Amino acid sequence: xxxxxxxxxxxxxxxxxxxxxxxxxxxxxxxxxxxxxxxxxxxxxxxxxxxxxxxxxxxxxxxxxxxxxxxxxxxxxxxxxxxxxxxxxxxxxxxxxxxxxxxxxxxxxxxxxxxxxxxxxxxxxxxxxxxxxxxxxxxxxxxxxxxxxxxxxxxxxxxxxxxxxxxxxxxxxxxxxxxxxxxxxxxxxxxxxxxxxxxxxxxxxxxxxxxxxxxxxxxxxxxxxxxxxxxxxxxxxxxxxxxxxxxxxxxxxxxxxxxxxxxxxxxxxxxxxxxxxxxxxxxxxxxxxxxxxxxxxxxxxxxxxxxxxxxxxxxxxxxxxxxxxxxxxxxxxxxxxxxxxxxxxxxxxxxxxxxxxxxxxxxxxxxxxxxxxxxxxxxxxxxxxxxxxxxxxxxxxxxxxxxxxxxxxxxxxxxxxxxxxxxxxxxxxxxxxxxxxxxxxxxxxxxxxxxxxxxxxxxxxxxxxxxxxxxxxxxxxxxxxxxxxxxxxxxxxxxxxxxxxxxxxxxxxxxxxxxxxxxxxxxxxxxxxxxxxxxxxxxxxxxxxxxxxxxxxxxxxxxxxxxxxxxxxxxxxxxxxxxxxxxxxxxx
RNA sequence: CGGGGAGUGGCUCAGCCUGGUAGAGCACCUGGUUCGGGACCAGGGGGUCGGAGGUUCAAAUCCUCUCUCCCCGACCA
Numbered sequence: 001x002x003x004x005x006x007x008x009x010x011x012x013x014x015x016x017x018x019x020x021x022x023x024x025x026x027x028x029x030x031x032x033x034x035x036x037x038x039x040x041x042x043x044x045x046x047x048x049x050x051x052x053x054x055x056x057x058x059x060x061x062x063x064x065x066x067x068x069x070x071x072x073x074x075x076x077x078x079x080x081x082x083x084x085x086x087x088x089x090x091x092x093x094x095x096x097x098x099x100x101x102x103x104x105x106x107x108x109x110x111x112x113x114x115x116x117x118x119x120x121x122x123x124x125x126x127x128x129x130x131x132x133x134x135x136x137x138x139x140x141x142x143x144x145x146x147x148x149x150x151x152x153x154x155x156x157x158x159x160x161x162x163x164x165x166x167x168x169x170x171x172x173x174x175x176x177x178x179x180x181x182x183x184x185x186x187x188x189x190x191x192x193x194x195x196x197x198x199x200x201x202x203x204x205x206x207x208x209x210x211x212x213x214x215x216x217x218x219x220x221x222x223x224x225x226x227x228x229x230x231x232x233x234x235x236x237x238x239x240x241x242x243x244x245x246x247x248x249x250x251x252x253x254x255x256x257x258x259x260x261x262x263x264x265x266x267x268x269x270x271x272x273x274x275x276x277x278x279x280x281x282x283x284x285x286x287x288x289x290x291x292x293x294x295x296x297x298x299x300x301x302x303x304x305x306x307x308x309x310x311x312x313x314x315x316x317x318x319x320x321x322x323x324x325x326x327x328x329x330x331x332x333x334x335x336x337x338x339x340x341x342x343x344x345x346x347x348x349x350x351x352x353x354x355x356x357x358x359x360x361x362x363x364x365x366x367x368x369x370x371x372x373x374x375x376x377x378x379x380x381x382x383x384x385x386x387x388x389x390x391x392x393x394x395x396x397x398x399x400x401x402x403x404x405x406x407x408x409x410x411x412x413x414x415x416x417x418x419x420x421x422x423x424x425x426x427x428x429x430x431x432x433x434x435x436x437x438x439x440x441x442x443x444x445x446x447x448x449x450x451x452x453x454x455x456x457x458x459x460x461x462x463x464x465x466x467x468x469x470x471x472x473x474x475x476x477x478x479x480x481x482x483x484x485x486x487x488x489x490x491x492x493x494x495x496x497x498x499x500x501x502x503x504x505x506x507x508x509x510x511x512x513x514x515x516x517x518x519x520x521x522x523x524x525x526x527x528x529x530x531x532x533x534x535x536x537x538x539x540x541x542x543x544x545x546x547x548x549x550x551x552x553x554x555x556x557x558x559x560x561x562x563x564x565x566x567x568x569x570x571x572x573x574x575x576x577x578x579x580x581x582x583x584x585x586x587x588x
Numbered sequence: 589c590g591g592g593g594a595g596u597g598g599c600u601c602a603g604c605c606u607g608g609u610a611g612a613g614c615a616c617c618u619g620g621u622u623c624g625g626g627a628c629c630a631g632g633g634g635g636u637c638g639g640a641g642g643u644u645c646a647a648a649u650c651c652u653c654u655c656u657c658c659c660c661g662a663c664c665a
Contacts, residue, residue, distance in 0.1 A: 013626065014614080017594080017658080018594085088665095140664080143664070497624055498624090500623080530627065532625040534625090536625065550624060
């Protein structure tokens with residue numbers, strides 16, 4: 001029997017001053033966690049109990065499609081050199097040396113280790129497909145840990161990896177994970193949305209994120225009010241109303257004097273046009289270390305957007321085949337355009353014909369500008385703009401691409417319905433990796449023709465702490481939070497209102513025995529505290545049901561309080577187990 | 589890494605400007621009265637004022653350096 005009086009559940013009346021988001025405040029106040037350093041937390045009794053339940057659910061579901069491994073957290077440098085990520089991971093990787101001075105790293109993720117097993121052991125297509133997973137501690141030296149358990153430097157992740165003989169096989173493994181993830185998050189009681197995700201710099205073909213809406217979330221998800229369209233903002237698109245530019249016919253570009261007018265708004269107002277007829281010119285640089293020499297080579301990248309549109313840097317990076325950009329500096333702008341910022345434009349510059357022309361600057365034009373004409377843009381001359389511009393006629397883009405961030409209220413690309421944007425917490429991510437690791441690390445199997453081929457991979461992650469965090473974010477009020485029973489540290493707290501009354505205590509214990517016998521997880525609040533204190537604590541700590549053992553025991557009755565709704569019902573002591581059987585185990 | 593804020597008992601904070609040797613509430617311990625929504629009375633324990641250096645007769649307070657934490661941004665398989 002779990003007696004509160006004997007347990008370590010250090011609840012706090014006030015939240016620590018450094019906690020900002022609800023889940024962080026309540027995890028600390030409810031005695032689930034304590035902070036050790038920035039982004040590093042200890043899980044105390046209640047927190048660990050809840051995480052263990054989450055892990056059990058994840059394991060049960062994953063065991064249906066895969067095999068559980070347990071890989072090392074400490075990795076030798078050579079492994080990460082092979083994939084090229086020793087360098088790529090930069091400061092985000094915790095590094096250390098062993099006593100011999102050999103470089104080691106703490107694992108941020110386990111593609112390398114899993115692939116090393118695969119390449120050493122897998123020989124034949126007959127061994128495929130394989131799905132291997134583990135539940136393990138990950139270390140990431142985040143630039144900015146934040147929001148309690150939301151972004152931390154040490155956390156527990158379920159990471160899975162699939163190896164298939166071909167893309168069709170990968171589709172199957174991917175779908176298995178998709179379905180399994182849905183079951184996991186359903187069982188954890190999360191209200192989630194699955195969104196198409198940015199496939200990142202790896203050029204992977206497909207990726208979905210499992211998101212729980214929350215103001216504390218770091219991601220933005222775009223969903224349609226009318227249909228099932230759902231995408232990460234980094235990936236989302238929308239339908240735009242057509243714009244009629246025909247007013248001026250096909251006039252040639254002409255300079256207009258725009259003294260001191262630097263912003264789109266100023267220029268549009270000055271010329272009496274809409275920002276939709278302006279071109280926003282954004283200047284960036286890519287930095288690439290030239291092969292062999294390691295010397296840094298810079299290349300200008302210019303993006304053109306419709307005046308009222310926002311550039312999405314994730315999309316920009318995708319358009320550049322994964323290359324990272326940085327904003328062009330002031331002196332670089334003057335040198336390249338021959339004009340100060342505010343009057344930049346694409347005319348008169350010899351742009352690369354495609355991305356593989358390394359020497360020449362790149363001009364990316366957002367698709368919203370494709371086919372437009374009679375536009376206004378910078379003249380590359382201080383205090384002057386050009387009118388009557390037409391992309392494709394007055395300058396030749398390297399390529400047209402979708403570079404634009406969707407904004408709320410725009411039209412769904414599928415059905416035209418209104419789009420909404422919400423902040424969300426990413427609790428899971430599934431990803432088609434392709435051949436990146438098979439290739440770089442040399443995993444090969446023989447296919448049925450005896451030909452050596454690379455297995456195709458997928459990787460799939462779930463953050464354990466994020467499930468807990470997201471659950472709290474979605475279910476809390478001013479007094480505390482309530483977890484779905486499946487992941488709550490206890491399902492029921494039994495609260496005798498006065499422990500100096502033997503009858504109440506004995507009845508409470510009897511109720512706990514009955515409930516435990518029936519298989520429920522119960523906490524007995526046998527502390528010698530006033531009822532108010534116990535009720536406040538019960539409301540705080542995330543347990544979904546409370547049984548109040550008070551005056552009504554003389555009538556053979558107790559009160560059952562549902563934390564989420566505050567609904568109070570009388571229940572008979574004699575049949576209390578049946579009562580909870582109906583409430584908590586309706587399937588049986 | 590850039591910008592902002594904060595480090596004073598377990599928690600929340602006051603004191604700092606204007607230097608004089610540390611306080612409140614909550615929590616904790618003892619005794620008593622209480623007992624259905626964070627009780628009351630009496631007594632009590634607990635603090636290198638983040639750290640180092642400096643100024644001064646005297647530093648939580650002023651100066652310099654430094655560490656840590658939080659927030660915004662950048663970054664984020």
